[in-house]
Amino acid sequence: MTELPDWMRPPREEGWFADDLDRLTEAPRHTELIDGALVFMMSPQRWWHGELVDLLKNALKQQAPQGLRVGREMTIRLDTRNRPEPDVLVVTAPYDRDRTWFAPEEVQLVVEVVSPESAHRDRTVKLHKYAEAGIAHYWCVEDEDGVPAVHVYELDRPTGAYAPAGIFRHALHRTVPFEITLDLDQITP
Template identity: 70%
Template sequence: MTAVPEWMRPPRPEGWFADDLDELPQAPRHTELIDGALVFMMSPQRAWHARLVTALVLALAEQAPPGVEVEREMTIRLDERNRPEPDLLATTAAYDPDRTFFEPAVVLLVAEVVSPESAHRDRTVKLRKYAEAGIGHYWRIEDEDGAPVVHAYELDGPTRSYAPTGIFRHELRSTTPFPVTIDLDRLLPGRTS
């Protein structure tokens, strides 16, 4: 058995804190913190996932109103023990080249493109954690026979839980968190319907 590298050992008995991520240059790209535990994206990313994230970022950025930025693969500091990294997010925070995370108060939308290794976290854990942090909108994008299907949720403020607002195939139309129309069938060039 191979020894665990020293940098992977938690700095304290209660585990890792959100701010510790900025002090781990040895950590693999896309390292998240969930309930004080480091989560690494170790499996290879599928081309479907990568292209879909890029296409969604471009589509959202093109339609975002002034004052809304669309980012990919940036962590959100939900609390001191949780700092997940959604595939994309829309935020009211101004661009800062040195930023390493966002606070929930400035995040309008998070979107997760589900992959086999992240399915449980994306469908249950992150759904609950983003809602509890007060993020207004959550999109979960599933692969349905090669086509993207968007499961959209909106925050019910008093309960701090998400209510489903729709399942979108072929086209996504929404007025929240800002007006957006996305032809889902055209997001992946070369895909035949």
């Protein structure tokens, strides 16, 4: 095995901290921090995944009320040791071209489009971490033979955990975090 480059070595015994990501200029694009460990998106992205992310982002952007912004692939600083990067997110934060992350209280909705290499993180790890951080709405989009199935979760504030709010195929209509109507057949790549 070849030796790791210096930038891949954690700067301290406890691992990486959220603020370290901004100083890791050598790290690959789409590097996340989960429990103090760097997670690289090294697998080639499937065309289906990228197209669906774009289509979801654009559809949500068209429907988002004033004061909400829709973006893609920006990290959320959940705490000092976690900075995951969802595929799509809806935030209340004003635009700042130099911004590299959002705080959980600025995030209204997180969308993860599941790919084979991210399936465990998207379905379990991120599901729990986003809920613990208090993000009210989480969508996990699965590929069912080329057709998206959107698993929708809402935060149950008393328990601090997500409760399933439905699995949507072909069409999705939600009134929270804002009025959203998606024809999933139309946004299928």
